[in-house]
Amino acid sequence: MDSKNRTPIITEFILLGFTTDPEINAALFVLFFIIYLVTFIYVILLVEAFECQLLVLMAIDRYIAICHPLRYPILMRWGNCYRLVALLFIVTFMLCTFPSILSxxxxxxxxxxxxxxxxxxxIKLSCDDITSNELQVFSVSFITLLLPLLLILLSYAAIIYSVLKIRSAGRSKAFSTCTSHLTVVALYFGTAMLMYFGPASMYSTDQEKYSSIFYVIITPMLNPLIYSLNNREVKDTVKKELLGKITK
Structure with missing residues (x-):
């Protein structure tokens, strides 16, 4: 075939989009641009901060269950739980996204x-002075890390005080309901606080990367295992499976 009659090689593609109407395109641009700003870099930050608030809610749940068992069905009914989770998500969303968008x-x-x-x-990629940005990150971290940790510690202080009043036969059962939650709190808050409240010289170093592995990857991976092993039904199922394999 003659080279002059060949179709030229395509190196670019043009996306036609949803419509050719310029007004609709402008509205869609604004909408998707806002969605993009909210989701890029912010999703992981939002999830991390929201998990801190959920750990606080779980600590309060255990406090009410142990210290006020008769009022538990009323205070922690599903409707209240849904409202609390929604409120925590909205507050966390505002704390994690609005400061970054506004500055x-x-x-x-x-x-x-x-x-x-x-x-x-x-933020280390910036050409500008990042002192204000670091202060902003520290302030948000104080609200989403230190305050939740303080509430968790206060909840467990009240739990320990109440459990010590229980006869020894019931103490182990009361404490066993809290071990899995405390394990997750120690892993998650320990590594997160090490990074966000460590010296500024640690930013963007290998030590920071290794610390973030724990609260971003390892802790969420271990959550189902830690919580399930504290469940009696799961334990019984695992024992049956192991005994079944041994007998075979």
Missing amino acids: PITICFNQINHFMCEMLAF
Whole structure:
């Protein structure tokens, strides 16, 4: 075939989008741009902060169950739980997204010394003075990390005080309901606070990356295992499976 009659090689593609109406396109641009701003870098931050609030809610749940068992069905009924979770999500969303959107930074570099877009590593790419941004991150971390941890510690202090009044036969059962939650709290808050409240020189270092592995990957991975092993039905099922394999 003659080379002059060949179809030229396509190197670019044009996306036609939803419509050719410029007004609709402008509205869609604004809508999707806002969605993009909310979801990019912010999803992981929102999930991390929201888990802290859920751990507080679980601590309060255990406090009411142990210290006020008669009022538990009323205070922690499903309707109240749904409202609390929705409220925590809204507050966390506002804390994690609005400050970053209202005070954007100018990016000068495109290499992040991390395995994800971690906020502390990301702001180091800025050309501007990031002192105010670091203060902003510290303030949000104080609300989403230190305050939840303080509430959890206060809840367990009240739980321990109440459990000590119970006769020894019931103490082990009361404490066993809290072991899985305390394990997750120690893993999650310990590593997160080490990174967000550590020295500024630790930002974007290998030590920070290793710390984030625990609260981003390892802790969520271990959550089902930690909570399920504290469930009597799961334990009985595991024992039956193991005994069945041994007898075979």
